[in-house]
Amino acid sequence: MAAVKETIDTVQKLETYEHGFVSDIEMEFAPKGLNADIVRFISEKKNEPEWMLQWRLDAFERWQSMDEPDWAKLNYKRVDYQDLYYYAAPKQKVAPKSLDEIDPELLRTYEKLGIPLKEQMVLAGVEGAPKYAVDAVFDSVSVVTTFKDELKKSGVIFCSISEALREYPELVRKYLGTVVPQSDNYFAALNSAVFSDGSFVYIPPGVRCPMELSTYFRINASETGQFERTLIIADKGAYVSYLEGCTAPMRDENQLHAAVVELVVLEDAEIKYSTVQNWYPGDAEGKGGIYNFVTKRADCREPRAKVSWTQVETGSAITWKYPSCILRGDDSVGEFYSIAVTNGHQQADTGTKMIHLGKNTRSRIISKGISAGKSSNTYRGLVSAHARAAGARNFTQCDSLLIGKTCAAHTVPYVEADTAKAQFEHEATTTRLSEDQLFYAMQRGLSQEEAVALLVNGFVRDVLQELPMEFAVEAQKLVAISLEGSVG
């Protein structure tokens, strides 16, 4: 019961969204609005090579000819793309050489969020705790990346994408946009044109990354959009576990976050990508919150590549996100584990795509949706097998849990098979929190809130188990906090 007790303590401690504060930091903005000049401005700010600017302008041109998608079960006020700042960065006179030169207010922000930016601070007080490297992205720029030198010793490149564009342009050029092309979809095209930062990871052949890598995204400035781009390449036989986290201040305006994540997995390599998404979800009346429109895709290019997506989605007013796997290499494996919690007026339309192209490719989808309050939670997924994908195998399980009379849960799976040698299984259930189980737990002395936390954690256990340990504990608390006040 210790875990339950802890969860309840946390819930009681945190009456509202914990990360909703604003940091007062001197910022530099690009002019409001979006046009080719803004794209040039961003590219110039980052000292990018000419080909990169062309690539951005090409994306911008395509974006202008596209329409915002409306097929998702989402209902929101459209974004005015001309009324946003596309670039906002903490002001710096010279590039900081060490943490001491960074604005102390910025460091305090991360301290408050519990993100260790000083390497010696890593999980303070826990002796022998595993290290993890952090890339911290603040509005439009990456402020610091820790453990870079230690990682370099094993040949691992972990830095911000702007830095990668300067230091390893040939590597970026070879892979950027090969998984999510510029014109892939409306938000991906927008991101390609104006992305300002994000993380870049390259794991050389045969290397098992010596520590967990993570990126922490923070939106701070108002009226800005955050457009980050992450590119991870696991070369032959490499392994990396990567985690991203995100928070934003509480504001009554809607802020846009349109990210693109590309994973390239080569022969025998494996990427484990975990997300704990906790953007500000808006207030109880549905005012404010982040619009989270994200394109995430992994390409298993060569035989026996493996990708595992794990996501815990508790934040954002609107979530539009489908982390996908293209299983091109024979015997490659894709996994998707998801917990999506919606409360208040949140709306989530999320799921995955498993595209089986190679022989004997396998995929597994475990999705757990929980909706409470007046929220709406949709699982939308595609499993497809190409005619060449003999021996393809998929298992999908999506369960939805409803708490309360005013929420909604939807399951929209698409299954397409073009070969006789594929085997696909899909099952889905929708139920409410069992009265019997609640009664049983309460009769054993738990309060209603404790009982709900216990049952919900049981419901999402299959997915929590897939997260790295420290984050699983965090995620468990987060799920409980997100559902606070949903019963009774």
Place this chain on the structure above:
Amino acid sequence: MAFDLFDPITWPTRRDEEWKYSDLARHLRITPRELEVSTDIAAPALTLEGFHVHNVFGADYSGLEAAVAASNGKLWLRHWARGRLDCVAGFQNKGRIDLKAGEHLTLFETYEGKGNYAVHSELELTLAEGARLERVVVMDEPETATSVRQSTIDTAPNAQYVQTVVSTGAAFQRFESHVAHAGHGAEVRMDGAYLLKNKTHFDYTTRLDHQHINGVTTQTIKGLVKDQAQVVFQGRILVQKGADGTDARMRHQALILNDGARVRAKPELEIYADDVQCAHGNTIGNLDENALFFCMSRGMDEATARGLLMQAFIVPVIEAIDDDHLRAAVLEFVEAKAGGFYGV
């Protein structure tokens, strides 16, 4: 009518989410010609006694009310269409059957025809309180036909609606049912079985709208596809706000017998009430090699073993038909159709 067969602008395309996998505009291309219907009907593909027969030529449902009245609870609607050589003959119309409180009807519908034709028909069925309608549909159309059959079913408390659709496909065939589920003890069952070969296309689309409390729904759809045939199954169960106590289950299972055949499935749940039990399952695969091995190790040759397994897969859907005569007739029909099917 959802669209007008004689007006190409209204034809649904794959850009319409509901027609994503069945692009009517792309299939039809040329507008069918509205013609006088030929009443030159062939002998039925199956024999059935004890049913009042009423012919529906093209989509002409005139005299339907009188036929229901004369049927004594057992009505056989024989849909018949005949194409022409010089053009696509088009037929389009609506029919309606109203069942009064407590009334029972077993409705057997066959869809047959010859040549190159396009039919768009729509049946409106209403069930008053406590009425029971068992609807068995056999779609035995030529591989040249274009056939879109839509129906709306309106139920009342304690009504029972049972639907079993058996199809062998056509060039383009879609059977679509929209059920307004009244709950309060009403029960709906919508099953289906298909055996598709050559270049046929069959789309089975069901929409279930649970509007009130305590509604029960079960769905079992099973089928086989081979050659270059394509099957589409789209099932949606919608549970409206306040429709608590709903218990809805949907299952779709497809066997693909050779590469080149295709399955598209989209089983959906859309839930706005919390005290519900809803589930769907969907499987796509080939015959179980272990079961095949078991049969063959007991001395069966491969063709017999495959035949047996396929039969065992599909027959349970037909066996759920309540009317004894009808069940026997449909079983016989499926067995005859399956005869040439099992030899892959």
